[in-house]
Amino acid sequence: MARWVIQVSEKFKPLYAALKAHLLQQVVVQADETPLNVLKEDKKCYMWLYCSGADSPDAALPNVKNIALYDYQNSRARVCPVAFLGDYSGYLQTDGYGAYDGLHHVTNVGCLAHARRKFMDAKKLQGKGKSGKADKALAKIQKLYGIESRLKGATVETRKAERQQHAKPILDELHDWMTSQQVISSSPLGKAIKYTLGQWPKLIRYIDDGHLSIDNNRAERAIKPLVIGRKNWLFSNTPNGADASAMLYSIVETAKANGLILYDYMVKCMKELAKAEPDIDALLPWNFKH
Incomplete structure (x- = not known):
């Protein structure tokens, strides 16, 4: 059966290539990326x-x-x-990897x-029902997400204008607050602040273009079906099998997204x-007629 899956996946290569060409034309x-256990590889592999x-x-x-493409590699390197x-x-x-x-x-x-998750980690150490410094950062981040919720369905131009008017001042406040804190760098709050400030130019870039999202959650949701599936099938035996999984997950998840x-x-x-x-x-899913 595994061989059948590999053989079928080979037939989908032209469609995968066409989807990739369209993906690389997107703004x-x-x-x-997520780890993948491949038995006949001698190193840690990734999807x-x-x-x-x-x-x-x-x-x-x-x-x-709407496109989601998986790519199997036996490395997590920049290459x-x-x-x-x-x-x-x-x-x-x-x-931010x-x-x-x-x-x-x-x-x-x-x-x-x-960034929000790291502040949530810091909040957990404050104790149940207690408020602290992490809550101040989380409150500002919550306001930023509230703006995004109101902008669902808005045009690219409106998204940019509203973010510049409403999100930028909140981001400025958050930055000023973080740079004024005196905390132990190795503490959860210190780590949250260090991560957020280290990513800051990239974190605030979304307010400059309405095409952009506030977070990377679209990718996290797209990779989740493989993560859930991995709990059941556990591993791929060979690199060819891993490639086949990447191919078929790509076709299936792109179809579902359309x-x-x-x-x-x-x-x-x-x-x-x-x-x-x-x-x-x-x-191509956006051209397909049932």
């Missing part, structure tokens, strides 16, 4: 995830494609995103959700891709 790409758009057709901005992204020249939004920094032509964007009936779409894809000259353009 914003989000990325994430990388690159995505654009949103989780559903209704949530995407106009002219933005992996460099190889996948090539000459991509848009925004790359991540959790260093391998994504310094890519040519790419503008890095940070994730405020990761609101397709998965069974109908996969059947149509397999019939069309079996042809000598398949119509790849017709199989």
Whole structure:
């Protein structure tokens, strides 16, 4: 059965290549990575995830494609995103992992959700029901997310204008508050402040372009199906098997993000891709007709 999956995945390569070409034309790409146990590899391996758009057709901005592509690699090094992204020249939004920094032509964007989690870790040590310094940072971050909630469905232009007017002053307050704190750097609060200040230019970049999101949660949600699946199937036996998983997860999750009936779409894809000259353009999820 594993061999069948690998053989089927080979047929999907032209469609994957077409989806990748569209992904690299998007204004914003989000990325994430997660460990993958591959038995016939002698080093720690990873499944990388690159995505654009949103989780559903209704949530995407106009002219933005909902795409989620997995890429198996036996490394977590910078060479992996460099190889996948090539000459991509848009925004790359991540959790701040260093391998994504310094890519040519790419503008890095940070994730405020990761900063928020670190302040949440600090809050837990304050004791149940007690308030402290971490609450002040969390209150400001909550206001920033409140602005984003009100901007759902807004145009790119409106998102930028509202963020400049309402989010920028809150971000300035948060920055001033963090730089004025005298805390032990090794404490949870110290670590939260250090992370946030270290990521600051990337964290605030979202207010300058309405295409951008406040966080990298789209990528985290897109990689979650593999993380959940991994708890059941545990590992890949070979690199070929891991590549097959990357291929099929990409097709399935991109179809789901475009609101397709998965069974109908996969059947149509397999019939069309079996042809000598398949119509790849017709199989792109946003072109597919049930």
